[in-house]
Amino acid sequence: MQDDSLVEYGARRFIITITAILCALLEIVDTTIVNVALPEMKGNLGSTLSEVGWVITAYAIGNVIIVPMTSWLSQQFGRRNYFAASILIFTLFSFMCGNATNLWELVGFRFLQGVGGGALLVTSQTIITESYPLAKRSMAQAIYGLGVIIGPTLGPPLGGYIVDNYSWPFIFYINIPIGIIAAIMTIQFVRSPKFSEKRSVSDVDWFGIALLAITVGSLQFILERGQEDDWFDSSTIIMFTASAILGFVFFIWRELTFRYPIVELRVLKNGNLRLGTIMSFILGFGLYGSTFIVPLYTQTILGWTALESGALMIPAALTTAVMMPIIGKLLTAGVKQQYLVAGGLLLFFIYSFWGYKILTPDTGKDAFFWMLIVRGMGLGMLFIPITSLALSTLKGQEIGQGAAFTGMMRQLGGSFGVASITTFMANKNVDYATNLASKFDASSLMVQQRIEGLKNMFISKGLAPDVALQSAYQTLRYSVTKQAAVLSYMDVFLYLGLMFLFCIPFILLVKERKSKEKIDVGEMMH
Structure with missing residues (x-):
């Protein structure tokens, strides 16, 4: 009860x-x-x-x-x-x-x-x-x-x-x-x-608190700073990785052996909560990852202002707001949570694949509208079913412990998402730029015509011939860099989509066990 x-x-x-x-x-x-x-x-x-x-x-x-x-x-x-x-x-x-x-x-x-x-x-x-x-x-x-x-x-x-x-x-x-x-x-x-009961000061898990702070603090530092510091080429990152791993191992040991642990890991014996925790991580990855990448693309590639980029996301947020009570009613009416999660993952795949198809160095504002509406619908179908699935068979103070796990995993998923995307794009950018530059053969007639055309354009604007030639080369280099960046963004959308698609069969496979647990919930209600 x-x-x-x-x-x-x-x-x-x-x-x-x-x-x-x-x-x-x-x-x-x-x-x-x-x-x-x-x-x-x-x-x-x-x-x-x-x-x-x-x-x-x-x-x-x-x-x-x-x-x-x-x-x-x-x-x-x-x-x-x-x-x-x-x-x-x-x-x-x-x-x-x-x-x-x-x-x-x-x-x-x-x-x-x-x-x-x-x-x-x-x-x-x-x-x-x-x-x-x-x-x-x-x-x-x-x-x-x-x-x-x-x-x-x-x-x-x-x-x-x-x-x-x-x-x-x-x-x-x-x-x-x-x-x-x-x-x-x-x-x-x-x-x-x-x-x-309340704990006396001597019963407080101070060691657990310290280990938790070391573990998550180190992990967050690695995720936020890794790309900038060249990951494991940096002695600082290696040191923080070691402290995160050791902190995590000792933290698990401490929480499973101490009388009054600061984090009750035993609540993860609940199958629904375990699944919900994993899915919360994936949701955080997708939610924060896509919230990070769309404004970044529109500002760095398309040259929009911060306000224009932010405003682009508003219709999708309103779509999610409309979806939320509808999904809540469907769940209350008995629609299985895993079907809604699978539907949300499929919509997220469609959104990501759509993004992969429309990105260019000068994509128009209108091209994003319906793509982001699909994202808004997908988020609506993911958030509530995942959370209610995770907390559905918990009672009393377990609800708070379960909510803490799903909340932390969503935040960590977001950090992992942003860090992975940043690293992936930086590496892809270099690969694509090198690849594109190698195709520009200086002896090629087409490349020479392009440079000549750009040079004449700059001369017509009043530049000296030598300066105009330098500007032509500069413009060509810039277009290569920009094209490489767009190809990197396209890859991010494609791989995000594939990650969500890959999760769908995993969610549907847990159907039998979930339906058994749903009966348990029904019994609790009587």
Whole structure:
């Protein structure tokens, strides 16, 4: 039987739902809103692009370290108190980030903002799940999913608008009024479950906390900085890889042998949660990977502004918003979760393959519209079924532990996605550029005619013949580089699509076991 003591009704449930979604949005928008402001921060704070990248890395590290600990911290301090404290920490350090006077001050504040933010996502998911009766759980996940899916898409256009019209500190200041309102509503309306016992200080798994911080902090560092530092050619990356592997091995040993582990790994005995955790990783890979690559392509290849690139993603986000309640109703009506996940994966394959087909050095705006609508539909079909599948057979405090696992894997999937795509594209770029350049034979009549034509064009614009010739060669080199970049983007779309297609039979194969577990859920409801 599930614990019904936290189920809410009427206006109270509505207020709690809005509060939780506000907090989820705060956290997720802040993950992506900074991306478009990095060039301005770089200029204002007098730092290099690789240094200013730490503004994103520090937040992600703070985030990933705290997520697996949220269930334990909720138990320690009471969920409402912990949730309210997290909102206030996030809000306070948003203010501090806006007031930072140098880069490393900003990086430190971003880390602490990430520590506050990490709890918002997972705890808001647990609060929404427990506020709804079991029969309406899928609808609860649909409502929560709106914030998680729309958040990454809202970040870039909102950040672009703020940077274009105000200045970068305002991307942090915008959190302050929302954070204060959310904290007041949490203290007023959210209830804490009655946990069986609190731990004394001597029972706290301090060693587990340290190992967790070392493991996920090192892993996040490798993913964020690996490409820039040439991966294993860098002694720093090798050192962090060793600390991530050793930290992980000792962390698993510690959590399975300590009386009161900081992360309850035994909850992964649940087959549904294991599958949901793997699928959350793949979802994060696709969600953050595609949110990262489309604006990057439109800005670097097509020369769009940050605001134009961000705005391109809005119709797809609205499509997802429309899909969410429909999928929630289908699940409530008894449609099998794995069928919806398979459908979502197929739509994601179609979206990726579509992207592979339309990319050119000058693709028009209209070409993206329907492709991104398909992506929006695919995300709608993936998020809720995966989350409800993962949490469907969990009870009581297991729900919080399960939500922490799926949340952490989604974040790590996103980090892996962005890091893999960056590395893959850098390598492909070099290969394609070398390959294309080798085809430009200087003695070829066609190449000579092209150079001559470009040279004459530059002379007609008033350049001296020798300068015009240099400009012609420069233009030719630029077109080779651009074409190589477009071919790299095409490959990313193709391989992302194939990854999603490959997952479909795996999801459908688990049908028999899932249907058995569905009966168990049905029995729980009676």
